[in-house]
Structures are given as structure tokens and as C-alpha cells.
Amino acid sequence: MNQQTLERFDMKAPPMHTAWYLRPLTHVLSAPDVLFHRTKIKKTRMEGLKPPYLLLCNHNAFFDFKVAMMAIYPHCANPIVAIDGFIGREWLLRKVGCICKRKFTSDMMLVKQIIKVIENGDICMIYPEARYSLCGTTAVLPASLGSLCKLLKVPVVTLICHGHHIDSPFWNLHKRGIKPTEAEMTVLFTPEELAAASKEAINERLVSAFQYDDYAWQKERGIRVTYPKRAEGLEKVLYQCRHCGAEYRMASRGTELFCRACGKTWQYTELGELQDEKETLRIPDWYEWERANVKKEVEAGLYDSGELPVTVRSLPNAKRFILLGEGKLRHSMDGFSVRGVDADGDPFEMLKPVPSLYSCHIEYEYLGKFGDCVDLNTLEDTWYIYPHDCDFAVTKMALATEELYQKWRRDSGKPNPPGLA
Ligand SMILES: [Zn+2]
Numbered sequence: 001m002n003q004q005t006l007e008r009f010d011m012k013a014p015p016m017h018t019a020w021y022l023r024p025l026t027h028v029l030s031a032p033d034v035l036f037h038r039t040k041i042k043k044t045r046m047e048g049l050k051p052p053y054l055l056l057c058n059h060n061a062f063f064d065f066k067v068a069m070m071a072i073y074p075h076c077a078n079p080i081v082a083i084d085g086f087i088g089r090e091w092l093l094r095k096v097g098c099i100c101k102r103k104f105t106s107d108m109m110l111v112k113q114i115i116k117v118i119e120n121g122d123i124c125m126i127y128p129e130a131r132y133s134l135c136g137t138t139a140v141l142p143a144s145l146g147s148l149c150k151l152l153k154v155p156v157v158t159l160i161c162h163g164h165h166i167d168s169p170f171w172n173l174h175k176r177g178i179k180p181t182e183a184e185m186t187v188l189f190t191p192e193e194l195a196a197a198s199k200e201a202i203n204e205r206l207v208s209a210f211q212y213d214d215y216a217w218q219k220e221r222g223i224r225v226t227y228p229k230r231a232e233g234l235e236k237v238l239y240q241c242r243h244c245g246a247e248y249r250m251a252s253r254g255t256e257l258f259c260r261a262c263g264k265t266w267q268y269t270e271l272g273e274l275q276d277e278k279e280t281l282r283i284p285d286w287y288e289w290e291r292a293n294v295k296k297e298v299e300a301g302l303y304d305s306g307e308l309p310v311t312v313r314s315l316p317n318a319k320r321f322i323l324l325g326e327g328k329l330r331h332s333m334d335g336f337s338v339r340g341v342d343a344d345g346d347p348f349e350m351l352k353p354v355p356s357l358y359s360c361h362i363e364y365e366y367l368g369k370f371g372d373c374v375d376l377n378t379l380e381d382t383w384y385i386y387p388h389d390c391d392f393a394v395t396k397m398a399l400a401t402e403e404l405y406q407k408w409r410r411d412s413g414k415p416n417p418p419g420l421a
Contacts, residue, residue: 006316008380009083009090009100011109015117018076018097026096027073030066037063037167038180041071045187046157051075052118053155056145056188058212059127060136060164061173063181067161068125071185077123080110082130082361083382084375086318097122100318102377103130103361111148118152129210131361134395135237136165136214137284140359140402143420145206146199149189156189156202158209165214166223166272171364172233176225182217207419215272215283224270231257231268234283236364236372239393240290242281248391291399298333298403305331305397308387312340312348313370315382324348329374329385331397335404336360336376338385350383352376358405358421362394374398 018026055077057068065079078097086093086100093100099113117124129139149156163181168174188209189202197205218225234257235250246261257274258265266274266281274281297303310329313321325348327340336352361375366384372394373386387394402421409415 006322007319009086009317011100011102011107011379013094015078015099015113015120015122016094016097017120017122018078019095022092022096023076026069026076030069033063033066034070037163037178039067039070039183040180041067041183041185043071043185046185049155049157049187051123052121053123053157054114054118054149054152055123055125055157055159056206056210057125057127057159058133058138058161058210059129059131060133060161060170060214061168063164063167064127064161067164067181067183068159071159071183072123075123077125078117078120079125080114080127083315083318084384087315087320088318090318102379102382103375104357104359105377105379107379111151114148114152118154124152128206130359132170133165133214134170134362134398135283135287136169136212137287138210138212138419140421141203141207141210141419142358143203143416146202149194149202149206150199153191153194155187155191156194156206158184158186158188158206160184160186160210160212162212162214162217163223166218166225169233171236172229174227174229176227176230178223178225203420204417207417210419213284218272222271225272226270229254230270231255233364234268236393237395238283238286238290239395240293242286242289245293247396248393290396291403294396294399295403298400298407301333303331303333303400303404305329305392308390308392310338310340311386311388312338313384313386315384316380321384324383329387331374331400333404336374336401338376338383350376350378350381354404354408357401360398360401362398364394 080101081098082103083100114124128141161183163178167176167178231252234252240247241259243264244262249261255268256265266276307328307330310327312324314324325340325342330337335354338350341347363373366373371386373384374394376383
């Protein structure tokens with residue numbers, strides 16, 4: 001396959017005002033779900049606020065987008081959306097005002113697009129975590145955010161939703177029907193406050209505004225999830241046994257999470273905790289325990305996935321995925337490498353060294369048919385890489401990406417405060 005001749009997504013197309021005939025549609029399509037979940041939107045310092053402004057939202061489920069549409073009513077926004085969100089509906093998304101981005105690439109064109117939205121007098125809507133939260137807690141924020149806010153000189157508004165992960169967790173999207181859900185919309189900075197603050201101070205406030213924990217939220221409110229298969233899929237995030245330490249041996253059935261290596265079983269309670277006969281564990285704590293283990297491997301210089309057989313699908317444009325071919329993925333102390341040969345016998349390769357990637361996007365059971373994958377991007381292409389017939393956890397690769405990057409920052413004498421990359 002000659003990759004040079006493939007049609008590429010036009011990343012330079014200027015952002016549009018939401019087309020007048022679609023303006024009611026974004027609200028009409030969002031309202032039923034928001035009504036169903038009886039979402040309570042609490043607004044702070046929002047009196048008299050008019051576009052243009054920057055809207056920064058946390059990201060747990062597609063429902064986030066619907067709540068945002070209702071929160072900004074009667075205005076519309078230009079959201080930044082990853083290219084996979086555009087598949088098969090590019091025309092519509094462009095008319096609605098969406099701006100396309102390839103995840104975790106450093107993209108000067110995107111900054112120009114954001115400036116244009118603000119010049120148009122519109123709301124630029126960004127999910128700065130750039131991926132769905134894996135277990136309902138904050139993901140790392142880019143350190144460039146503070147500079148961006150200072151550059152734009154417009155109000156910075158945060159929209160933090162609670163309950164969306166509990167309603168439809170990333171590891172098993174089945175909707176649990178949680179109600180009420182909550183959202184907090186706050187003017188974090190006025191233009192005057194931005195001018196007076198350093199970019200470090202802006203970042204610090206953003207990181208603290210973005211602290212959320214959906215499982216703590218569920219427990220505090222006593223919200224019960226009675227879905228009988230509520231534990232199924234949890235092993236995607238909790239891939240390492242908390243009891244014996246074995247990796248890739250966790251499994252789930254009904255309300256149980258268990259280890260196939262040692263046989264230990266936990267009950268996933270209606271209040272979102274894991275219980276055995278002795279103790280109760282929180283999912284985000286288990287996840288952070290896994291992170292600490294990955295960090296130890298990285299610090300010791302031992303992290304290495306080994307060479308994994310993979311199927312690679314590419315997304316050069318927003319029409320459809322193209323099967324690139326079979327190859328080998330390795331994630332190690334040097335970062336990611338993917339190499340393979342396509343059906344025509346042409347080689348393909350993508351290298352993502354550690355400094356180029358502060359985090360990465362993963363998917364579980366993508367589109368319900370392809371399995372788990374890692375999503376790696378260049379400015380021109382997006383590859384969904386599916387390991388198969390081997391032991392692996394894409395969650396571990398995501399954790400290792402962040403820990404490798406943080407180690408590189410520390411070793412280069414430029415560490416970031418917690419929560420920033
Ligand atoms: Zn075990």
C-alpha cells in the first residue's frame with residue numbers, strides 16, 4: 001500500500017460557527033439524556049458571562065458532551081474532537097463547529113484554530129485530559145494549558161461532571177441509569193485574573209479544579225448500582241492481582257472480580273467497592289497501586305513489554321479505518337515501536353520515543369469487535385494497534401507511558417508538579 005497517496009484529513013480547515021440550522025439540533029439531541037439523568041448543573045461566578053470564552057471539561061463518557069451543550073445554552077461551542085470521533089460524519093461535525101485533533105500530538109495548527117474560534121466570538125470547548133478517564137479519576141493535564149489561557153486573554157470556565165463514569169464506565173459502557181448526576185460550571189479566571197497570574201499559577205489552579213473521583217462521589221451520595229453484571233470488564237483496568245501480584249490473570253463474572261492465578265475473589269458492591277472477607281478496596285486506589293508497581297519497573301530501567309504480535313488499523317482520513325497489516329509492537333524504556341509489513345509486502349513503521357508522549361489513548365473492546373488497542377498518532381496519521389495471542393494490558397502501557405515520560409522529565413532536570421505533564 002502506497003501510504004503517500006492516501007487521502008489525508010484536512011487539519012487546516014478553519015473552524016465554523018455552528019450552522020444556524022443545526023444550532024437547535026445540538027440542544028434537542030442533548031436534552032432528553034440530561035433530563036433523564038436529572039443532571040444538576042451548579043454555576044459559580046457565571047452571571048453575565050458571554051462568549052467568547054474557553055471551556056475546559058473533564059472526560060468520562062459521551063454524555064459529558066450533552067451536559068456541556070445544555071450548560072452553555074443558548075450558545076453553541078466549537079469542541080475539539082479526536083479524529084476517530086469524526087469517522088463517517090465529517091460533514092456534520094464540521095458544520096456543528098468541531099475541530100479535529102490527532103491525540104497526544106503537539107500541533108501548532110490547533111492553537112491557530114483555537115485563536116480563530118475566540119476571534120469569531122465563540123466558545124472553544126476542550127477536554128484537556130484528551131482521553132476518557134479509565135477509572136473515574138483525573139488524568140494528567142498538559143503543562144501548555146496555562147500558556148494557552150494566557151495567550152487567549154478570555155475567561156476560562158471549567159465544567160466538571162460527576163457520575164458519568166459510574167453511569168457508563170470506560171471499561172464496560174453499559175449504561176447504569178445513574179440519577180441525579182451533577183456538574184459544576186465555574187469561571188476559574190476572568191481576563192484580568194489571567195493577566196495577573198503566572199502560567200504556573202494558572203496551571204496549579206487548573207489541576208486543583210480538575211480533581212474528581214467518581215467512586216468517592218458515588219459512595220458519599222450512597223448511589224447504588226444494582227446492575228447484575230456490574231463487575232464485568234473491571235479486569236481491563238485492574239489487570240494485576242492485588243493479592244498475588246500476577247499480571248494479566250484477572251477476570252470477572254457477574255458481580256465478581258477474581259484472579260485466575262491464585263483464585264482470590266472480590267465482590268463488587270452496589271456502592272462501587274471491592275470486598276473480600278477481610279477488607280474493602282477502592283478501585284482508584286487499586287489502580288494507583290498498579291501505577292506504583294509500573295513506576296518501580298520504570299525506575300529500575302526494567303520496563304519492557306517484549307515484542308507483541310499486533311494488527312494495525314490506520315485512520316489517515318475520517319472515512320474509515322484501513323487495515324494496514326500485521327506487525328510487532330514493543331513498548332520499552334525507549335518508548336513505543338511498531339513495525340510490520342502490509343498486504344502488498346510494503347513495510348510500515350512508527351516510533352514514539354519517550355519524550356514525544358506524556359500520555360496515550362487506549363481503548364477497551366473497541367467498537368465491540370476489535371479488542372483492546374493502543375492509539376498512536378503522527379500529525380498525518382492515526383494507528384489503532386491491537387495486540388493479540390499474547391499476555392498484555394493496554395492499561396499497563398498507558399501507565400508506563402506516563403511514568404516513562406515523568407522519569408525522562410526528572411532525569412532532564414525539568415520535573416513537573418503532580419497532575420501536569
Ligand atoms: Zn492472584
